[in-house]
Each structure stands twice: as structure tokens, then as C-alpha cells.
Amino acid sequence: MKPATVTKTALLLIDIQEAFRHPTFWGTSRSTPSFESNVAKLLQAVRKYNAAHQQQPIAIFHVHHHSEGLSSPLNPLNQLPGTSIYGASPQSCAMPVEGEPVITKHVNSALIGTGLEAQLRSFGAQQLIVSGLTTDHCVSTTVRMMANLKILAEPHDDNGIILLRDATATWARGEFDPETVHAVSLASLNEEFASVYETSDVIKAVIETL
Template sequence: MSSSIDLSVPTALMLIDNQSAFTDPSHWGASRSNPLYEVNLQSLLSAFRAARASSSTLLEVVHIFHSSDSPASPLHPSHPDGGIRPLDFATPASDDSEPIFWKNVNSSFIGTNLESHLRQKGIRQIIVAGLTTDHCVSTTVRMAANLGVVDRSLDDGPLLFRPDGSRENEIRVERGRIILVSDATATFSKAGFDAETIHKVSVASLDGEFADVFGTEEVVKALRKVENPDIA
């Protein structure tokens, strides 16, 4: 993991499934990891919005929400508790400056225009937070890395393979960056495993292979330096 966060490149804060359905213990269970998730995500979003207002570089907040196909899910549009609505601390900006994408599967890139949006904007770095660590957050991070949505190809044409698996050509790529904010995401216990174990294993599985992992404090500090470059 790189020891610093560079916000001089076009960056998107991707907030996944911060919806009120996840406060329903009757569906998900009462045992959830990371009790500071709400506080940390709110701090992250506030700092990013403040940095965006001060930056000459593109900094964009992107909200991804889930609309389930299952009528039994608290994330189904017809659910009487209105579980698909955003959590109060993660509500999109009222001026429509923060794009919203709706999905119905774990990946934020399936059935949405998110990939094309990030490419059109020239986003070179994404910072990911939200719910849940082992499902939609993990799937989205993995797919972002596999799609190379923050990478930039330096050569034309796809990578071509011969029948034996050897390559016909090489593709030069300038790598972008995916950052996972580990303490601004959370999950629930399942299959006899406690929530903290599932959360930690999920983060560890992503770290290095698919994303660089940072804590909220580190990301917020980098964002505050955008506002005030003199901060040590």
C-alpha cells in the first residue's frame, strides 16, 4: 500500500448502498461490524464536499443505491418501511451535483452507466465506502479493478491471446488507483461467523490485490490538505 493519498488527479468518492434498510435488525441481524461506520462515513463525505469546493481538480461524489428484485427484501421499492431511501447522513446533494446510479445486483457496474460515466469524466482514482463490506462493496471494488475503470491504456486494441495462453501483443497501461476506506464500511454476521471477522477478512482479501486500504482519518487528512495545503 502506498503511504500517501494523491488528490491532484480526478477522483470520485463512490458511496455504496447507504440506505435505511440496513438499519433493520429483523432482516440483517443485530450484530454488525464497525460501530463507527456512520460517524466515519459522514466525516468522509463532509470532508470530500469541502475539498471539492476548494479544488481545481475534478472531485466528484457518486451515490450508488440498491433496488431489490425481491418483494421480500427491505430494499424492494414496495417495502412499507421505505428501506431504499438514503440514510440521513448520506443523502445526495440537493443541487443534483452528485450523480446517482441504481443497481439491482451486487456490482455497481452491472445494469448501470457507472463505468461509462467514470471513463467520460476521466476519473483516475476512486475512493469507496458504504455497505456491505463482503457483498456490494467487495464486488464493486473487484469489478472496478478487473474493468480497469481508473486505468488509461497507452496502446490501441485489446489484449490478444493464442490458444496456448501466450500473448500476441502487450498492452501498456497507466494505472489509476482504487482506495477502500475500511472503517467507512460495515457488514453483518452470518453462517456462524461474527461480523467483525467477516469484515476484516473481506478487507484483507481486497487489500493490495484490488485496492489500497486506508482508514477514514488518513483520507480526511488528505482531503483537508486540499483546502489548506499548509497542513502538515
């Protein structure tokens, strides 16, 4: 990890949408209970940094999934059961503000059929922080593709991709509980496609450095 003051850094927030608050569609148990609070802390820290470092800001990209499946909670036309909340809308902990691009995707990877790769290359990103849902699906697919495509402008021994252990989350898969799925997914990515860290460590090392 390098301080954002000397390394052009981007933050990628993947699929942090209301659909994942559906009470049963994804399952009834999820990993990472502190996910939402860590996302909120991360985004607050980055925005505070950007206010103080307008010459070297951290670029914030929100990725939202719009499913083409008619019954999916992530279909932009569908509301969550018993509510007026559309599943494709962002969660409050990751609500975009003016000036923060929102990338819409229709498949697992945030790089397929979107302009994200071009935007990251145009920005000249040398380091990338990744948070979002779900660890084993859209987060994993996107991280793997970004590493393989060598999107970052500066070579790194660790690909320059920082993946947040406690600001990513997933659900149970088959006979495997969500914490196991989450841990194995991160272990499969760590030290090959990305480097896995805790949110607090990244905030201190990358964002809050003097």
C-alpha cells in the same frame, strides 16, 4: 494515495440506505460501529474540498440498490417495520445533494446494468475512494470488477482504488461474527484489488492537502 488537487478523484458511496437499519433482517450485530459517523465526516470533507476547488472537484457518486425481491427491505415499495421510512431511501449520513449522481442497481455490482462505468471513464477518474455496505457483498463485488476492468484512467501499482476500513461494514455470516467477516473481506481485497485505509488518513492525504 495522491492529493485530489493533482489526481482526478471520485468518491463512490455504495448502498448506504435505510434498509440496512432494519432491526432483524440482516442480523442483530454489525461490524464497524463508527461507520455512519465516518461516512458523514468523509462526505463533509469532500463537499468542503469541492467548494474550494471547483476547477478540480472530487466527483461524488451515490449507488443505491433497488431489490426486485418483493419482501426485501431494499425493494423501493417497502417501508421499514413500524415506520413510514422506505428502505431504499438514503441514510441521513449519505444524503445526496443536487449535482451528485445517484446510480440505481439491481445486483451486487454497481457496474452491471448501470451507467457508472461510462460516467467514471468520462470524468477521467484516476483515483477512487470507496465506502459503503456491505463489505463482503456489494462493496467487494464492485471493487473487484472495477480493478479487473481497469476503469481508472491512470495506471497504479495499487489499482488506484482506496477502500475505507472504517467506512464500510457488514453483518455476521453463519458462524462468523461481523468483525471477522469484515476483516477477512478487506484482507482479501487489500493489495490486489484495492488499498485499505482508515477514513481519517484518506481525508488528510487526499482531501485536505494544501
